[in-house]
Amino acid sequence: MLKALFLTTFMATGAFSTAAFAEGDAAAGEDLFKRCKSCHGIANGDDTIVRGGRTGPNLFGIIGMTAGAVEGFRYGDDMVAAGEAGLVWDEETLAEYITDPTAYLRTYLDDDSARAKMTFKLRSGSEDMAAYLATFSPAMEMEETAEAEDGESS
Numbered sequence: 001m002l003k004a005l006f007l008t009t010f011m012a013t014g015a016f017s018t019a020a021f022a023e024g025d026a027a028a029g030e031d032l033f034k035r036c037k038s039c040h041g042i043a044n045g046d047d048t049i050v051r052g053g054r055t056g057p058n059l060f061g062i063i064g065m066t067a068g069a070v071e072g073f074r075y076g077d078d079m080v081a082a083g084e085a086g087l088v089w090d091e092e093t094l095a096e097y098i099t100d101p102t103a104y105l106r107t108y109l110d111d112d113s114a115r116a117k118m119t120f121k122l123r124s125g126s127e128d129m130a131a132y133l134a135t136f137s138p139a140m141e142m143e144e145t146a147e148a149e150d151g152e153s154s
Contacts, residue, residue, distance in 0.1 A: 023091055024125075029132025032125045039120070042136055049136065056118060062089050063130070063137035078105050078114040085109065091134055095126035 033050065041052030042060045049060065057070035068075040068083035082105055087093065097104040101116030108114075122129060 024095070024127030024129070024131030026128070026131040026135050028125060029128035029130070032122070032129050033132055035120070035122070036129075039118075042133075044136070059133055060136045061138055062094065063091060063134045065089055076115065076117040078109060078111070079116065081114075082108050091127070091130040094133065095130040098122045098126050098129060 036056075036059075037050060037052040039053045039056035040059050041048065041054070042050040043058050044060050057073035057075075062070075065088065066083045067087035067089060068079040068081075085108070087108060089097075098118075098121070100121050101118040102114070105114040105116050106112055
């Protein structure tokens with residue numbers, strides 16, 4: 001009951017809609033993620049969804065997360081500063097970031113000396129990658145649960 005009330009309230013405020021997840025093609029992003037696995041994995045606690053390297057942070061729940069905030073990962077100072085300045089990843093900001101991480105941080109922080117530790121640049125398909133990563137966000141999981149519950153009550 002409380003969960004249903006929360007979802008109804010959340011959806012009514014406009015803070016939660018499928019439009020937020022509709023920009024890219026998640027299936028195409030899943031294929032592109034093969035390029036990212038050497039540095040990043042996707043795991044929800046002990047549940048490993050995509051096994052990857054540990055050079056980069058775990059990307060489970062990255063959409064909706066404050067930049068530089070994955071527990072246990074050591075970020076560069078500029079990424080931490082971006083998070084402290086209010087950067088929260090959504091599909092649009094993440095798509096822009098992964099095309100050129102250092103340029104993104106320099107613009108966001110208005111600091112020409114800012115640097116990202118991530119040197120990889122995804123020149124095309126960034127919207128697809130962001131859509132794929134959004135499928136591993138708590139908001140997306142809540143939406144899928146709400147849709148399943150609606151289907152059961154019909």
